[in-house]
Amino acid sequence: MSLIERVEDAFREALHGTGQAPLRSPLVVGVSGGPDSAALLHSLRQIVPADLLVVAHLDHGLRPGSAAEAEFVAGLAGDLSFQSARVEIAERARARGLSIEEAGREARYEFLAHVAREVGATAVVVGHNADDQVETILMHLLRGSGPAGLRGMRPVSPLPGHAGLWLLRPLLGLGRAEIEAYCAQHELSPITDASNADLTFFRNQIRHELLPLLEQYNPQIRQRLVDMAAAIAAEDDLLMHLAGRVWEDAVLIDRGTVVALDKGAWRESPLALRRRVLRLALSQVEPTPGDVGFRALESARRIAESGNTDARAALPGGLTLVVDYDRLIIRSGAAEQPADAPQVPTLAPILLAVPGTIELADGWQITAKAEENADARAISANRDPWTAYVAFDAGTPLVVRARHEGERMRPFGLGGQTKIKKIMIDRKIPARLRERWPIVACPEHALWIIGHVLDERARVRPQSAYVVRLHCRQPGVSEAG
């Protein structure tokens, strides 16, 4: 197969992966002017109609001649649409505390996404080759990223940080030498140092020091690493899929700064998926969790598995794992209020109208509604802990409040009076949540410790004249019915 045919195959396969084959919308091609992007553009011209190609060049402002390079790329683009911009990457890196490589990548993706949105493209194409892939894999390996990092760059992936846009890498199977030969054959005269110029010290070391040494041990090392990455990619896909299924089973709350997982469903899954689901939770709470290393994750996992309740683990990036009786709660530092359980927003009682809804702390709500359906009354023993049917004299006002010091109630079905504090301990409500645990009460006594225990006096009987349905709603949990 010729190089063009190989690019075409890889391009079609990647496009297929986006679900957008055949191509109908424009395609943004990131072109630095180096051999990779010059060859990429040259080959894409023979694969994609010219009116769908948009050439985009970002001047990184890192070298004196960089403005001239932009002009060179404009020349390469010829009659194609061409857009360019200049960003002072060194400055940006300093300002954001990023490496030059990270700042450059972020700025390039931002620029490519900007152009894509402007021209109505859904995909951008870049010229990473097999040697870049090998270097990336080694960088991930050296930095100690997990198995998922060893798959390297993907031929098709969402554009990082820019939802709805795809990133295609059709040269990922081609070696640098093949690409340079292609450039020579087609007299593309690319900027030979352009692709090296933005390299960080680290990538340069890998390219010029580590890889030559590894090639002494195994002359086929590049191919071996690419093969390993391909094998790992398929396994990673499967493991992600399986972790996604566990996630679906286990997730109770998933909103911004907090995730709660059903501890039982999580603990039943195999070790590899427990780890991956924990990582998923961290990435939901903190989309760029930085380096939550394996050891930090492992100590969190051990705490979550230990059977201790009300245990906590601090994770890097200000994340916290709280282990409840039946839940794992992961929250970011930004989550000011605990959202894993209902809490009264104030220690003063709040009137609960019927019908009516009041807001508890942190997005929780409680709703009251008169229930006239006799069938529904019959299900006062229903098993959703967040719903209760209570009977009392019509006209009696309801309030939601915290327990009083020493307050007692008559737990339904138990007989006798018990201290609410003791009930809460028996029901395993963590100490830190007891003081503000919401109770629905009439003026005389408590009716319902939300989520837990109904008072005998609120029991629905066939002759009950007035029945109210109380329902407490967890934030972020979509409900059926």
Next chain:
Amino acid sequence: MSLIERVEDAFREALHGTGQAPLRSPLVVGVSGGPDSAALLHSLRQIVPADLLVVAHLDHGLRPGSAAEAEFVAGLAGDLSFQSARVEIAERARARGLSIEEAGREARYEFLAHVAREVGATAVVVGHNADDQVETILMHLLRGSGPAGLRGMRPVSPLPGHAGLWLLRPLLGLGRAEIEAYCAQHELSPITDASNADLTFFRNQIRHELLPLLEQYNPQIRQRLVDMAAAIAAEDDLLMHLAGRVWEDAVLIDRGTVVALDKGAWRESPLALRRRVLRLALSQVEPTPGDVGFRALESARRIAESGNTDARAALPGGLTLVVDYDRLIIRSGAAEQPADAPQVPTLAPILLAVPGTIELADGWQITAKAEENADARAISANRDPWTAYVAFDAGTPLVVRARHEGERMRPFGLGGQTKIKKIMIDRKIPARLRERWPIVACPEHALWIIGHVLDERARVRPQSAYVVRLHCRQPGVSEAG
């Protein structure tokens, strides 16, 4: 935690993995006399009752002083049981075309297994440490072993090549420096060059050249690689388990030199498992398949997925993959006869007595039995292609034979006569199998093309006086009922 406590924890966990905790049978400890095994023995003395410890030393005959080392180890063993032997490893390596390291490992495992069997032990313990683990992972990486190779050595595994024995490595979490400090602290004075002496050139390069360079890039690289291996180990376990389930679903034949898989069940599984199940099949057919590289496996996989039937792929080590209409057949060079389908063993007809069984080629069998049960007759339209009920005149002899040139039959339910060759083509019997495909026939005409088509004249009717049940049995496939 002290080093002893860490060894104890790791030892108990490994023992637990063998299902044999608490320890009741003797434990064979492989001791070279170097720091690792000296520390291992010293710490095991404090964990395991002395009467359960058996010290085993293999003199590799690689250095002039090796006999003296055996004496040193005998001294370390003190009052414990002690066994030693000498093998000329260099000679063995030459004779078997192995590297010194491979030959040494093979000989050590053989010796340890021998001692274990002699003393009634079910587990042997060796002193591999975390630095050995890092080197092993890098060796696997450099050789291009797949994801499974990156998990490195296991803390507990079956002793390779010696079924029923376990291999424990309780020092796998301890660094070389910690172990040497332990030796110094307890004045063990191990043979300092013993552990280096058997090193191959390759492992030495990794230890003294590659690892120091990697540590310049990331001072934590050893820990990172150990962590990565731990993460991969759990994922590998899960993937093996899932591949095992696909295997159970898909395997049709699994005996020595040939494996047949249901193509449909295999193709339905995810890419990662299709690859792993193919590898499993190869390892069943050839227990030491050498290096079936990723590329060879991929080309076989592509052929198996291509939809071409009767396609073949040659795999390294003389293995062959044959793609049938509904099966993948993997066979070793040692499999002389195709066993994936029934074939007559000779072109001369063979008399089939009722009741009676005759042997076809390569383990296939056909059985005939008079069927007097009226209910069973009713299921003459049963859906097992390998069973047929035929009606004919009692006393007519049955034979099993290949088709005759130009022979015709009257396919049940189709009406009219058709050439048997054409029927075989329509039924997608591969060309290479048609000439010897077995047919059950009476003197006048064919009754049953085994596995495929019944003759109209053999049809069972309510008034049929004599019905014979014919059943063809695939070798190696266990049958219910």
